[in-house]
Amino acid sequence: MTQKQRRVLLIMTDFKHLFGRVYILENEEAKRVKVGMTINCVEKRLEDVNNMWLGIKGTCQICGGRRLVNHEGFIPKHVVSCFRCPGSNSLPFEKDSSLAISYLIELKKNHGVLKGSQNSNSKRINGLEERIRRFQALDKLLGKWKVNTVYQTNSAEDVELRSHEILSDYLCKDVPFGEVFICSVAEATNAVELVLNQLDLLQSAKKEVLNT
Numbered sequence: 001m002t003q004k005q006r007r008v009l010l011i012m013t014d015f016k017h018l019f020g021r022v023y024i025l026e027n028e029e030a031k032r033v034k035v036g037m038t039i040n041c042v043e044k045r046l047e048d049v050n051n052m053w054l055g056i057k058g059t060c061q062i063c064g065g066r067r068l069v070n071h072e073g074f075i076p077k078h079v080v081s082c083f084r085c086p087g088s089n090s091l092p093f094e095k096d097s098s099l100a101i102s103y104l105i106e107l108k109k110n111h112g113v114l115k116g117s118q119n120s121n122s123k124r125i126n127g128l129e130e131r132i133r134r135f136q137a138l139d140k141l142l143g144k145w146k147v148n149t150v151y152q153t154n155s156a157e158d159v160e161l162r163s164h165e166i167l168s169d170y171l172c173k174d175v176p177f178g179e180v181f182i183c184s185v186a187e188a189t190n191a192v193e194l195v196l197n198q199l200d201l202l203q204s205a206k207k208e209v210l211n212t
Contacts, residue, residue: 060085
């Protein structure tokens, strides 16, 4: 293991044991819940989630980066690896995928021609194919997210990760972001509290139910 890898592992290990907030967001109309964590303000995470869900923050069809769309609804000009991304000034994935499909065809056409970069090209192709599949599978994104329950606790990231494992059978993959599950708030709450109990944190955690 390199020194850089050891530093990253140390940071990740320390982060898992930080005091923070494990939150459950609910979208009643879409019948989805999101379980996440933050060491900052839950309302900021809620705002970010709704921005992505409502298309205010869109996904570039080429690089996959997320940016606030401009007044015309397009992804603004941006740079990737010192070059202007071809996805600049285009509709985000949430609204269209034609640019991504054209770019994918070009990548596949050049795949056998490019030398010394087949692995990186394969990764781009696979990543783009997965994004196209995921966004084309999207139905109309219904409703709006709101905060249901928040737990203030130690080892917040560890609690979040273990809760995701318990809820893994309910994972929803066809959404613009992760940590979303097709289950009830009660099932999500039970998963989080089971983990808190396993880590001997249930009694010390502060629980706030903001939407009943």
